[in-house]
Amino acid sequence: MSKVAIWAQLDAKPGKEQEVEAFLESAQPLAEAEPGTVSWYAVKIGPSSYGIFDIFADDAGRDAHLNGEIAKALMAKAEELLAKPPSIHKINVLAAKTGGTQATAKARA
Numbered sequence: 001m002s003k004v005a006i007w008a009q010l011d012a013k014p015g016k017e018q019e020v021e022a023f024l025e026s027a028q029p030l031a032e033a034e035p036g037t038v039s040w041y042a043v044k045i046g047p048s049s050y051g052i053f054d055i056f057a058d059d060a061g062r063d064a065h066l067n068g069e070i071a072k073a074l075m076a077k078a079e080e081l082l083a084k085p086p087s088i089h090k091i092n093v094l095a096a097k098t099g100g101t102q103a104t105a106k107a108r109a
Helices: 017-032 059-066 069-081
Strands: 004-011 037-044 049-056 087-092
Touching (some): 017 037, 017 049, 017 069, 049 059
Antiparallel strands (some): 004 049, 004 087
């Protein structure tokens, strides 16, 4: 089981919620192209709060992600879209249950 992860919390500026959601949806293909990224989730927590949860094969995969295209794009848009800088935490998964197929909310809707 991969245990190396990241939790990032994003708070949209008022009126920028749809743009943050569009940004997160557009990042999925970038995450899929990262060989060290095992799982990648973009979530909506509240009306203007969002999160990104990633699991990596190892520390090298996590470091590659933190220096990769999603991180660069997020930081380039942060001042425009976010009420404050993203809160990014390197975390470790203690236990997990995985399975199922990959799908987006739009595909299931």
